[in-house]
Amino acid sequence: MSSSLHLNISLLTPGHFRGSWRVAGNSPGDFVDPAHFRRLIRIAERGHLDAVFVGDSPALSGDIAHAPQLGLDPVVMLADAAAGTEHIGVIATGSSTYNDPYNLARRYLSLDHLTRGRAGWNVVTTQLPSASANFGYAEPPEKTERYRRADEFVEVVTALWNGWDTDAVVGDAASGRFADPGRIRGPRHHGEWFSVEGPLPLPRSPQGRPLLVQAGASEGGLALAGKYADLVFSAAQTVDVARTLREDIRARAAAHGRDPDRVKISTGLITVVGGTEEEARRREVELRETIPLEPALRQLAAQLGFDENALELDTVLRAGDLPQPASGAPRSAGFSASTHALLAEKPHTARELIHRFAGGAGHQLAVGTGEQIADRIEAWFRSGATDGFTIMPGEVGSGLEAFVEQVVPHLVARGLFRDEYTHRTLRGNLGLELAGTEDHADLDITVG
Numbered sequence: 508m509s510s511s512l513h514l515n516i517s518l519l520t521p522g523h524f525r526g527s528w529r530v531a532g533n534s535p536g537d538f539v540d541p542a543h544f545r546r547l548i549r550i551a552e553r554g555h556l557d558a559v560f561v562g563d564s565p566a567l568s569g570d571i572a573h574a575p576q577l578g579l580d581p582v583v584m585l586a587d588a589a590a591g592t593e594h595i596g597v598i599a600t601g602s603s604t605y606n607d608p609y610n611l612a613r614r615y616l617s618l619d620h621l622t623r624g625r626a627g628w629n630v631v632t633t634q635l636p637s638a639s640a641n642f643g644y645a646e647p648p649e650k651t652e653r654y655r656r657a658d659e660f661v662e663v664v665t666a667l668w669n670g671w672d673t674d675a676v677v678g679d680a681a682s683g684r685f686a687d688p689g690r691i692r693g694p695r696h697h698g699e700w701f702s703v704e705g706p707l708p709l710p711r712s713p714q715g716r717p718l719l720v721q722a723g724a725s726e727g728g729l730a731l732a733g734k735y736a737d738l739v740f741s742a743a744q745t746v747d748v749a750r751t752l753r754e755d756i757r758a759r760a761a762a763h764g765r766d767p768d769r770v771k772i773s774t775g776l777i778t779v780v781g782g783t784e785e786e787a788r789r790r791e792v793e794l795r796e797t798i799p800l801e802p803a804l805r806q807l808a809a810q811l812g813f814d815e816n817a818l819e820l821d822t823v824l825r826a827g828d829l830p831q832p833a834s835g836a837p838r839s840a841g842f843s844a845s846t847h848a849l850l851a852e853k854p855h856t857a858r859e860l861i862h863r864f865a866g867g868a869g870h871q872l873a874v875g876t877g878e879q880i881a882d883r884i885e886a887w888f889r890s891g892a893t894d895g896f897t898i899m900p901g902e903v904g905s906g907l908e909a910f911v912e913q914v915v916p917h918l919v920a921r922g923l924f925r926d927e928y929t930h931r932t933l934r935g936n937l938g939l940e941l942a943g944t945e946d947h948a949d950l951d952i953t954v955g
């Protein structure tokens with residue numbers, strides 16, 4: 508067990524039950540409403556959570572006929588929402604397949620400065636096939652190729668972020684010397700995919716550089732995580748899947764000469780909280796009824812590697828029924844492994860899986876009182892399965908607040924979670940060293 512539990516929360520709107528915009532209290536326009544996100548991030552900070560997390564896809568994804576999809580650019584949205592907050596981290600997803608490293612490095616380091624050292628980049632390779640058509644590709648690049656590009660992409664981005672020494676800004680008003688150009692270096696990178704001279708026009712941020720987050724669980728994703736990631740999102744339905752993934756990533760980090768305790772694992776957990784168990788169950792049923800079943804069935808089939816129309820709602824699925832993932836198939840290895848483990852424990856009908864996945868991609872679902880959900884979090888954390896959770900409210904408009912008010916106090920009372928912030932940077936909150944500043948413990952870039 509690592510020393511302290513970490514909790515992030517997803518701002519996915521309207522929630523991980525994608526149809527929950529229909530539930531009372533929500534508005535169809537929430538997903539583009541700045542006031543909605545400003546309100547949520549303040550509540551998350553009131554609960555002393557480590558960070559808010561925002562996913563992204565550079566394409567119209569999913570079933571827009573029935574629910575809003577990932578919409579606002581997460582960096583732009585978080586720059587606005589975080590204004591006025593002081594401690595909570597902001598993690599934005601960005602694709603390494605459909606971006607250029609220089610622009611992305613500058614954008615995220617800007618967010619890191621604007622939040623005074625609280626930004627993170629969730630590196631994804633974007634499996635959504637339709638994204639490729641927005642970037643001039645005849646067809647989506649293969650997964651292995653996407654991860655090869657991701658490796659070089661992250662190498663260039665971190666080199667850009669590390670380009671300024673901590674003492675590069677001199678700021679000596681008397682002599683007029685502003686910065687020491689000898690302490691500012693570009694990566695001068697010329698590789699398979701990218702040629703980037705650099706440097707960036709920005710110094711290090713108060714946390715050294717943005718946090719690197721990774722969410723893929725295929726071989727390429729795990730390799731990337733072991734080499735670079737500070738935080739890894741995992742999708743796990745069972746403790747064993749989560750623990751195996753955590754051990755694997757820690758071993759890979761160690762093989763790169765990194766301290767495994769400096770890589771935190773955060774497991775996805777969809778939550779539906781109620782004042783009583785009965786109320787939570789009622790809420791779950793209400794949310795379930797918003798799932799458009801036919802599209803959800805087609806999505807489930809595709810995600811499991813079947814033909815889109817191969818499943819009926821009452822089809823019973825066993826682990827052995829799942830098609831082997833073809834290399835290059837647009838499926839998530841993390842979700843596949845976790846679903847396989849779930850079905851190996853117990854066969855489920857397609858309808859049960861749709862309910863269990865909240866109509867979505869395959870994260871585990873916890874329905875209950877604050878105390879019951881705290882029990883689950885505590886058990887997983889103490890078993891060494893994870894360092895924390897990325898909470899994914901079933902319906903975010905009221906569910907984020909319910910988590911903060913009804914679950915967090917139990918975790919605090921059990922000594923598992925903080926009741927006040929002790930740091931101002933995201934790395935500090937996560938118990939990680941300020942990157943690149945090992946010799947400069949009190950990094951503070953001030954001018955004049």
Ligand SMILES: Cc1cc2nc3c(=O)[nH]c(=O)nc-3n(C[C@H](O)[C@H](O)[C@H](O)COP(=O)(O)O)c2cc1C
Nearest residue numbers: 562563631632633722723724725728740839840841
């Ligand atoms: C918790 C979690 C969150 C993710 N969020 C995103 C996202 O916002 N955008 C995206 O394109 N992919 C997202 N992914 C997908 C992965 O990062 C990865 O690109 C995908 O799973 C395919 O790679 P894999 O087979 O290595 O898992 C997420 C995956 C997980 C487990």
